[in-house]
Amino acid sequence: MLSAAKFSVGSKCSIRTLTSIATSEPSAPSVSTPIPGPKSKALKDDMAKVHQNPSVKFFIDYEKSFGNYLVDADGNKVLDTFMQISSIPLGYNHPELVALAKDPRLITAAVSRPALGAWPRTDFASLLRNSLIEVMPKGMSGVQTMLCGTSANENAIKAAFIRYQTLKRGGKPPTPADLESCMKHQLPGTPRLSVLGFQGSFHGRSLTMLTCTRSKPIHKVDIPAFDWPIANFPRYKYPLEKHGAHNKQEDEKCLKEVRSIIESRKKEERDVAAVIVEPVQSEGGDYHASPEFFKGLQKICKENDVAFIVDEVQTGGGASGTFWAFEQWNLPTPPDMVTFSKKLLTGGYYYTEDFRVREGYRIFNTWMGEPTKLVILEKVIEIIKRDNLVEKTRQVGEQLKKELSRLETVYPKNILNVRGLGTLAAFDMHDTQSRDKLIDVALSKGLHIGGCGDFTVRFRPALTYAKKHLEVTLDLLEKSVKSVV
Ligand SMILES: Cc1ncc(COP(=O)(O)O)c(C=O)c1O
Numbered sequence: 001m002l003s004a005a006k007f008s009v010g011s012k013c014s015i016r017t018l019t020s021i022a023t024s025e026p027s028a029p030s031v032s033t034p035i036p037g038p039k040s041k042a043l044k045d046d047m048a049k050v051h052q053n054p055s056v057k058f059f060i061d062y063e064k065s066f067g068n069y070l071v072d073a074d075g076n077k078v079l080d081t082f083m084q085i086s087s088i089p090l091g092y093n094h095p096e097l098v099a100l101a102k103d104p105r106l107i108t109a110a111v112s113r114p115a116l117g118a119w120p121r122t123d124f125a126s127l128l129r130n131s132l133i134e135v136m137p138k139g140m141s142g143v144q145t146m147l148c149g150t151s152a153n154e155n156a157i158k159a160a161f162i163r164y165q166t167l168k169r170g171g172k173p174p175t176p177a178d179l180e181s182c183m184k185h186q187l188p189g190t191p192r193l194s195v196l197g198f199q200g201s202f203h204g205r206s207l208t209m210l211t212c213t214r215s216k217p218i219h220k221v222d223i224p225a226f227d228w229p230i231a232n233f234p235r236y237k238y239p240l241e242k243h244g245a246h247n248k249q250e251d252e253k254c255l256k257e258v259r260s261i262i263e264s265r266k267k268e269e270r271d272v273a274a275v276i277v278e279p280v281q282s283e284g285g286d287y288h289a290s291p292e293f294f295k296g297l298q299k300i301c302k303e304n305d306v307a308f309i310v311d312e313v314q315t316g317g318g319a320s321g322t323f324w325a326f327e328q329w330n331l332p333t334p335p336d337m338v339t340f341s342k343k344l345l346t347g348g349y350y351y352t353e354d355f356r357v358r359e360g361y362r363i364f365n366t367w368m369g370e371p372t373k374l375v376i377l378e379k380v381i382e383i384i385k386r387d388n389l390v391e392k393t394r395q396v397g398e399q400l401k402k403e404l405s406r407l408e409t410v411y412p413k414n415i416l417n418v419r420g421l422g423t424l425a426a427f428d429m430h431d432t433q434s435r436d437k438l439i440d441v442a443l444s445k446g447l448h449i450g451g452c453g454d455f456t457v458r459f460r461p462a463l464t465y466a467k468k469h470l471e472v473t474l475d476l477l478e479k480s481v482k483s484v485v
Pocket of ligand 1: 085148149150151153202203204205278282283311312313314315341342
């Protein structure tokens with residue numbers, strides 16, 4: 001442990017001094033209480049007095065956690081292959097990021113947070129160039145920062161609607177009739193446009209994004225929804241090499257459905273203005289689709305002037321083995337917009353020139369992003385490049401998939417449909433009960449894995465996840481599978 005920060009953090013009832021932040025990773029997990037343990041349970045009860053808490057699993061001591069290991073409130077050391085739902089790029093307390101805490105840019109951005117849309121920092125454009133623009137997909141024009149993945153998607157969709165209507169008006173701004181009618185939610189100012197999403201997708205939980213999200217009923221129940229269409233996303237059989245014909249048929253069937261929805265909506269004057277799709281349907285159950293499917297989807301969008309929005313909130317930032325998962329599709333042109341958050345630390349979306357919104361206050365809110373995140377991201381990207389972490393992730397991901405496939409042959413009744421892209425690896429179990437039990441047993445042995453969909457186990461480690469972590473993962477996973485059987 002190292003004395004890393006001299007400032008105090010205070011609250012009304014307790015003042016404590018941050019004296020030490022962990023500087024090395026445990027060599028192996030060690031667990032001495034159930035998880036959640038007594039301290040986590042007491043903290044959860046205390047939290048209930050001031051904040052809703054039903055989704056809280058256990059509490060983490062973020063000062064003691066390091067690299068790929070979290071340390072929970074009870075002192076248990078756990079290998080974390082889930083990393084705050086796929087969102088910490090370099091693991092806990094990377095020393096170069098901890099050292100950044102002293103950077104005056106970080107301090108002033110944290111203490112004097114700007115309303116970015118109106119009064120950005122003098123270094124805002126240069127911060128963007130060194131961070132988000134540094135990893136901007138080829139062929140895109142610029143970036144719009146936002147707060148989180150959901151707000152990135154919402155605003156990308158707004159940009160798609162604005163562009164669709166602008167095209168209809170021959171490139172002209174809204175007319176007085178548009179401006180007057182929109183205040184009454186009437187045509188022509190409030191158009192009957194829609195967004196096509198996919199069964200099993202997850203794009204966020206805000207009122208609008210819930211319409212596109214179709215992963216779990218509990219997210220949607222009781223909430224009104226837009227009348228927007230939904231298409232089927234391919235459901236493949238595994239291993240892929242044995243089921244080529246079935247999987248190709250799935251692609252074709254789903255693409256045909258997308259085309260037919262877009263055409264019929266147009267006839268009904270309820271045009272689809274955008275299609276939003278994840279490279280891997282992560283929350284919904286880690287469902288993959290082929291590059292051919294995505295190429296076909298983009299083609300249909302282009303033919304119908306529909307915006308093709310790729311939601312890389314969970315897949316972006318290198319975990320797929322390329323910085324952006326869609327780079328593996330070999331598209332003839334980039335998507336119209338690519339949304340991100342999680343490993344990119346700030347939410348936002350990249351746009352191609354046609355989707356730049358030219359009038360102020362149409363894509364806007366008070367904060368519109370977070371400059372502290374850009375200061376950190378600048379360093380994160382420097383480290384990812386310097387340490388060749390995307391390629392290393394591709395390699396360790398291959399190994400992870402290979403080893404999971406080996407376990408699938410040993411435990412064919414418990415591990416099914418192994419799949420993966422980089423370290424975004426997953427397998428299915430037979431039912432929710434055994435999946436949930438496996439996750440609990442693994443945690444009790446010091447391995448944190450994630451669940452998704454109804455019966456899927458998923459891995460979402462940091463980009464610093466390496467062979468030594470893989471070995472621990474496989475050892476504890478196999479022991480857990482054996483004890484669940
Ligand atoms: C693909 C995808 N899109 C959007 C979101 C929503 O992002 P956020 O939770 O940052 O709002 C998520 C979150 O898990 C996601 O996985």
